[in-house]
Amino acid sequence: LGRHKLSRHENPEPLYDQEDAEACMELFQSVDFHQVIQLGDIRFHLRPVGHILGAACVIIEAEGKCVGFSGDVGRLNDIFMRPPAPLPALDMLMLESTYGDRRHEDVDLLSQLADIVNETVDKGGNILIPAFAVGRAQVLQHMLTDLMKAGRIPRLPVYLDSPMAIDVSEIYCRYEDQHRLSSSECHEMCSTVHYSRSVQDSKALADQAYPHVIIAGSGMATGGRILHHFKRLLGQHRTTVIFAGYQAGGTRGAKMVDGAERIKIHGDWIPVKARLEVLSGLSGHGDFTEIEQWLAQSDLAPETPINLIHGDPDALEAMKDHLRQNTRFEVDVAGYQSILRL
Incomplete structure (x- = not known):
């Protein structure tokens, strides 16, 4: 920050x-899914929800009541992760609503990625992919490996230029029982x-011959090694940049997706x-x-109170309206600093 006067x-x-x-x-303790932990008068256990490796909802029991905190809930048919485990009967659920007003497109992602790679290779260019170190970087590695194995894209160098993402990839391979990939698929990736x-x-990648793929953090291009590759390659029309995740407003990634002709990196304006x-x-x-389907697969009673959290105002309201119209749950938006009583 000081060096670049940021x-x-x-x-x-x-x-x-x-x-x-x-x-x-040293303060962290690992806990298995479904392992019951007792803290004074409170008992809790964790259930997998498939968002990323280790993502869990928390089920808390105290004074004869049971409350669930969903955490980030994953997809039902994710490429990499298993679907979220059903919830038990609860007296109240605190439920995320990140995608409360959006529905995922039904697209063939492997074909879409293959088309982008092949078109870029035909031009003699290379591919830069800003990616989150946990989850997204691993999915992209798996997809590219699968496409090369199937002959749908040429075998070209793929570089993961993120120490954190590298460590996380090795952890994913260590816990193969927690996701969809087999041991051989992990090893191949x-x-x-x-x-x-x-x-x-990382610096040596500047000397690599075209075409190649570089996956690097950060996912929204707010920092990380991807910025050095951007400075070097954004000005070349043969380069393709693939954004594979949500781009928050005001980030470099969002500005680029919105059509910015130049972005500022390390004090310089890059075309x-x-x-x-x-x-x-x-x-x-x-x-x-998908969250509605997850709730339907769970053991929740029809009138279970659900309080929506973790979403933009529009997402919270849209999800509240959808669940009220399509389920019998008592759905509301949790208020700031509100106290909920059972």
Whole structure:
């Protein structure tokens, strides 16, 4: 921040450093799904919800009542993750509504990605994919590996240029019972993709011959190694940039998707001449119809109170209206600092 003059402070300092982060890790305890934990008078357990590896809803029991907190709920037919486990009977559910006003398109993502790659390769260009380190980077590796194996795209170098995403990929392969990929598919994915761990490895990609694919963080192009590749390649019309996730307003990714002709990176204005594509069906969040189906598969009584959280105002209202019209649950939007009593 100081080097690129991106802070309002003359000498910006981090809120915490690596030593602090490593020290706090001693406070974490791993818990298996469905393992019941007792904390005083409160009991709770976690159930998988398929958003990303380890994503869980929390089921809390106390004073004869049972309350569920959904967390981020995954897709019913995700490429990578298993579907969310059904909920037990509850006295109240706090339910996310990220996609409360949006429905995922029914598209063939593998064919869409194959077309983009083949068209870029035919031009002699390369492909840059900003990706979230957890979940999205692994799905993209799997899709590209599958397409090459099936002969739908040529065998070309694929680089994962994100130390965090590399570590996460190895964790995904370690816990293959938690997702849809087999052991052989995990091994093939990790052995096909080249991992750029060091800064030197990342810089060396500038010398790679076309065509190739670089997957790097961050997913919204707010930081990370993808920015260095953008500075180098956004000005070339042969380059293709694929956005494979939600782009929040005000981020570089959102500005590019909205058609910005230049974006500012490290103090310089970089022209955007590359082709831009969006893979919109890779979200790890279930939409309002998928969440409705998940609720129907669960053991919730018809009049179970559901309070909606974790959504923009429009999404909260749209999901409330949908569930009220299509279910018998008592649905409302949780108010800020409100107190709910059972």
